[in-house]
Amino acid sequence: MATETTAAPMQVELLAKLCQGRERILREVRKIIIGQDQIVNDVVTSFFAGGHCLITGVPGLAKTLLISSLGRAMDLTFRRVQFTPDLMPADITGTEVLEEDRATGSRKLVFRPGPIFTNILLADEINRTPPKTQAALLEAMQEHQVTVSGTTYALKEPFFVLATQNPIEQEGTYPLPEIQQDRFMFSLLIDYLPKEQEIEVIDATTSMAGAQPEVCMNGDELIEYQGLVRRIPVAEPVISYAVSLAARSRPTEAGAPDFIKDYVSWGASIRASHYLVLGAKARAALAGRPHVSVQDVQSVAYPVLRHRIITNFRAESEGISSEEIIKRLLDAVKPPRSGL
Amino acid sequence: MPQSSQAATASPAELEGVLERVKSARQAIVQELRKVIVGQDGPIDQVLVTMFAGGHCMIQGPPGTAKTLLATCIARVMDLTFKRIQFTPDLMPSDISGTEILEEDQTSGHRVLKFAKGPVFSNIVMADEINRTPPKTQAALLEVMQERQVTLGGRTYPLPEPFYVLATQISLEQEGTYPLPEAQQDRFMLTISMDYLPEKSEVQVVRHSTGAETVALQKVIGGDDLLTFTGAVRQVALPPVLSRYVVDLVASSRPTVEGCPDFVKEYVAWGAGLRASQNIALAAKSAAAQDGRATVEAQDIRKAILPVMRHRIGLSFRAEVDRVSVEDIVRRLVEACPEPKSN
Numbered sequence: 001m002a003t004e005t006t007a008a009p010m011q012v013e014l015l016a017k018l019c020q021g022r023e024r025i026l027r028e029v030r031k032i033i034i035g036q037d038q039i040v041n042d043v044v045t046s047f048f049a050g051g052h053c054l055i056t057g058v059p060g061l062a063k064t065l066l067i068s069s070l071g072r073a074m075d076l077t078f079r080r081v082q083f084t085p086d087l088m089p090a091d092i093t094g095t096e097v098l099e100e101d102r103a104t105g106s107r108k109l110v111f112r113p114g115p116i117f118t119n120i121l122l123a124d125e126i127n128r129t130p131p132k133t134q135a136a137l138l139e140a141m142q143e144h145q146v147t148v149s150g151t152t153y154a155l156k157e158p159f160f161v162l163a164t165q166n167p168i169e170q171e172g173t174y175p176l177p178e179i180q181q182d183r184f185m186f187s188l189l190i191d192y193l194p195k196e197q198e199i200e201v202i203d204a205t206t207s208m209a210g211a212q213p214e215v216c217m218n219g220d221e222l223i224e225y226q227g228l229v230r231r232i233p234v235a236e237p238v239i240s241y242a243v244s245l246a247a248r249s250r251p252t253e254a255g256a257p258d259f260i261k262d263y264v265s266w267g268a269s270i271r272a273s274h275y276l277v278l279g280a281k282a283r284a285a286l287a288g289r290p291h292v293s294v295q296d297v298q299s300v301a302y303p304v305l306r307h308r309i310i311t312n313f314r315a316e317s318e319g320i321s322s323e324e325i326i327k328r329l330l331d332a333v334k335p336p337r338s339g340l
Numbered sequence: 341m342p343q344s345s346q347a348a349t350a351s352p353a354e355l356e357g358v359l360e361r362v363k364s365a366r367q368a369i370v371q372e373l374r375k376v377i378v379g380q381d382g383p384i385d386q387v388l389v390t391m392f393a394g395g396h397c398m399i400q401g402p403p404g405t406a407k408t409l410l411a412t413c414i415a416r417v418m419d420l421t422f423k424r425i426q427f428t429p430d431l432m433p434s435d436i437s438g439t440e441i442l443e444e445d446q447t448s449g450h451r452v453l454k455f456a457k458g459p460v461f462s463n464i465v466m467a468d469e470i471n472r473t474p475p476k477t478q479a480a481l482l483e484v485m486q487e488r489q490v491t492l493g494g495r496t497y498p499l500p501e502p503f504y505v506l507a508t509q510i511s512l513e514q515e516g517t518y519p520l521p522e523a524q525q526d527r528f529m530l531t532i533s534m535d536y537l538p539e540k541s542e543v544q545v546v547r548h549s550t551g552a553e554t555v556a557l558q559k560v561i562g563g564d565d566l567l568t569f570t571g572a573v574r575q576v577a578l579p580p581v582l583s584r585y586v587v588d589l590v591a592s593s594r595p596t597v598e599g600c601p602d603f604v605k606e607y608v609a610w611g612a613g614l615r616a617s618q619n620i621a622l623a624a625k626s627a628a629a630q631d632g633r634a635t636v637e638a639q640d641i642r643k644a645i646l647p648v649m650r651h652r653i654g655l656s657f658r659a660e661v662d663r664v665s666v667e668d669i670v671r672r673l674v675e676a677c678p679e680p681k682s683n
Contacts (some may be wrong), residue, residue, distance in 0.1 A: 059615075060613030061613065082483060082524075084476045166523060168522070192594065192613070192614070202587065206621045
C-alpha cells in the first residue's frame, strides 16, 4: 500500500504506544463497568478523535460511573450537570461576582468559572432544558471557549461533552434541533444489560466497595494522540467511500437510492463525511494500524449517521428507523474494489 | 448509589459478631421508637432497612401521619444531627447547599467571601414536600445526595458521615407541584408508604399526644456504629438463585424486553432499571443482617420488592383509564415470576 511509506518510524512507535494505552484504559474500566463493551469502545474512539457524544438510554445504566471511570483512567477532570427546565446559561458557563481586593480594598468583578471548565462534562438529560441553555453549551462545545460580559475564557483542553437524552418521558422536554445534534460526533444507544450481566452487576455493587481505576494516560498525552490520529493517512478510495455514504443518504441527491427518497426527510450533512473519516482514523490508530480500511469507516457508520439521518412520516408509520436506513445504505453503497 | 462504607472486609467470625450487634441494636431502636410512634411498625422497619444499607428514602402519605416525627425520633435514637428543609416554590439551590457571604475581617476591615454551610450539612436531612420546589433546586439536593459533597467557588466541602436524605412528596394531583423526573426518583432506595392508623391506634395516639407525660428517647447507637453496620450489610451473602430471581423479576417489568407478561406491555410505559435490582438485593441484605443472618433468604427479598419497585415503574395511559395502580402491577409481577424454592 502506498500509504504505509508515509508513516514515519516515530509515528509507528507512537501508534504502538497508543494501542497499548487503549488496552490499559479498557482493562481499568472493566474493573468498574460490567458489560457495555460497545459504548465503552465508542466513547474511547470519540475521545481520541476529539469529538463529543450524544448518548440515548434510560436512566440507571451506569452512564455517570462509566464516564467518570474513563475520566479517572485518563487523568481528566470530570463534572456532571443535571439539566433542568430552569437551568440558565450562567449555571453552565459561570458568572461574575463582586470581590474585594485584599491589598487595595477596591472592589471589582471576578469571574467564577462554571462547571463547563472541566475536561469531561456530562450533560445529563440535555433535552430537559430550554433552547437558550442548550445553545450556550453547544456554542462552548464548538469553540472550546466561553464569553461572559465581553471577556473570553478558554476551556480546558482536552474538552469533551457527553450529553445524555432520556428516550422515555417526552413530556416537558425540548428535543435538540437537528442542527444542534449535528455537532455531536457520535450518537450512541445504551440499553439494558443481558440478564447474566445484570446479575454480575448486582453481585458486585451490593458487596464491598470496589476498585478504583488506575491512571494510565494523561490529558497531554491524549492531545498528542489526537494529533497522531489526524496524521494517519487515508487512501483516496476510502475517502470517496465515506463521502458517498453520506451523500447517498440525502434524498435530494441525484444518485440517492429509492428507499432514501421514500423514507428520509433530511440526509447526513458534510459533518457526517468528516466524522466518518475522522472516526475511521481513530479506529485504525487505536488498533495500531497506520492505514484506514473500509471496515473502519463501516464500523463508525452507525454512531456517525444515526442522528444525522432524519426519517420522514412515512418511515415512522411503516416502523422504519434510521438504524434500518443505515443498514440498507451500507448494503447499497459499494465499497472500493482495491480490498482496503 | 447507596453510600459504600470504607470498612475493611471482616472475617466470617468478626462478621457474625457485628451481625449480632446489628440485630440487638435494631431491637433496641424499634423498642425506643414504639414509645413515641404508634402502629407504624412497617414504615419503621423499612426506614431501618434503608439506613442500615446506607440508602436514601422517600416517604409518602397524607399529612399528619407522623412522617417528620419518625425522622426526628430516629435521629435522636441514633444520635445523629437532624435538619428539616421545607421545600417551597421559591427555594434556591443555595438555600440547601450553602452560600458564600461577604464577611468583614474584624482586624483588617477587609471584606472576604466566606462559605456559610447550608442545612444539607447534617446526618439526616428531611426534605419535606420535595416536589413543591422547581427542578433546579431538586437537582441540587439530588446532586449532594449522590456526591456527598458540595462544590462551590472551586472548593469542595464534604458532608458529614453517615448522610441520609428522607424526602416526602405531596400528592401529584395538587396544584403547583413539580413532579420529580423518573431518573431522579430512581436515586431513592425505597419508597415508604405511611397511611392513616386504624381507629384503635388513633385513639391511643390521641390519648398519648394530649396527655401530660413526655417521653424521653434514649440514644441507642451512634453514627460510627451505623457506618460499621452498613459495611457488614454489604458482606451478607446473596445466593445465586436469589440474585437470578431478583433480576428476572425486575426485567419482567420492562415492556421493551422480550418475553415480558402481556399486562406489562399493556399497562407499563417504562419498567424498573438496574438500580431496582441493586436496591432489592441491598435491602434484602440489610433485612437479613437485622435478623442476625449472614445469608439472604427469600423472605428478605419478598419484603423489599414493593418498596423498591414502587417509584420505578411508569404507568401507561391505559392503566390510568383502567384504574390499575403500580401496586397492582408489582403484585402481578410477583405472581408471574415464581420464587425459587428454598431447600
